[in-house]
Amino acid sequence: DSGVTQTPKHLITATGQRVTLRCSPRSGDLSVYWYQQSLDQGLQFLIQYYNGEERAKGNILERFSAQQFPDLHSELNLSSLELGDSALYFCASSPRGTGWGGANVLTFGAGSRLTVL
Amino acid sequence: DAKTTQPNSMESNEEEPVHLPCNHSTISGTDYIHWYRQLPSQGPEYVIHGLTSNVNNRMASLAIAEDRKSSTLILHRATLRDAAVYYCILRALTLYGGSQGNLIFGKGTKLSVKP
Numbered sequence: 275d276s277g278v279t280q281t282p283k284h285l286i287t288a289t290g291q292r293v294t295l296r297c298s299p300r301s302g303d304l305s306v307y308w309y310q311q312s313l314d315q316g317l318q319f320l321i322q323y324y325n326g327e328e329r330a331k332g333n334i335l336e337r338f339s340a341q342q343f344p345d346l347h348s349e350l351n352l353s354s355l356e357l358g359d360s361a362l363y364f365c366a367s368s369p370r371g372t373g374w375g376g377a378n379v380l381t382f383g384a385g386s387r388l389t390v391l
Numbered sequence: 392d393a394k395t396t397q398p399n400s401m402e403s404n405e406e407e408p409v410h411l412p413c414n415h416s417t418i419s420g421t422d423y424i425h426w427y428r429q430l431p432s433q434g435p436e437y438v439i440h441g442l443t444s445n446v447n448n449r450m451a452s453l454a455i456a457e458d459r460k461s462s463t464l465i466l467h468r469a470t471l472r473d474a475a476v477y478y479c480i481l482r483a484l485t486l487y488g489g490s491q492g493n494l495i496f497g498k499g500t501k502l503s504v505k506p
Contacts, residue, residue: 307493317429317496319495380494
């Protein structure tokens with residue numbers, strides 16, 4: 275158990291639907307990151323939050339949005355789902371928002387597997 | 392962003408040392424070198440990181456070339472549990488100083504360990 279909790283573990287839904295993935299970071303970590311992993315794209319960085327504020331944005335589609343709440347948990351909302359959105363979605367957390375000093379290790383959760391039919 | 396180049400795959404025998412290479416010829420002076428690995432059906436996990444000097448921890452050793460254009464992750468005695476994809480990652484500087492927090496993953500090296 276890494277200390278990063280992701281729910282649900284598995285989710286099956288239909289095209290056009292909307293889902294919400296939830297992430298609770300490791301105790302004490304202020305930064306949350308979302309990654310998407312599909313077979314053909316590898317691990318793609320989506321977005322990062324630090325203490326409630328968006329810190330960095332990667333290849334996140336406009337149909338996707340995220341937020342980090344005051345209790346530091348984060349949610350990734352995926353809407354108008356397409357077949358190509360089927361993937362593993364990982365959440366990670368770290369103590370800080372930057373890699374200052376070279377450390378700021380990211381701890382990943384076990385992932386949420388989304389299947390869009 | 393500085394990029395890394397790793398072999399697509401490597402094979403090792405159980406209980407033998409494994410040397411996983413990474414080339415990063417465009418590394419800047421303040422980029423840290425990070426290694427993560429992803430076991431099958433799991434999220435990535437941190438292995439080790441370093442700047443200039445060689446580093447050791449309970450999982451592995453990191454050997455960094457003197458010119459920093461390459462590095463090698465060393466698993467001293469591979470076990471079946473070490474079969475994973477290993478990612479070598481450089482942390483890029485932001486405009487505001489300090490390295491960015493997020494990690495940009497490449498394709499990594501898929502390590503197979505034979506009993």
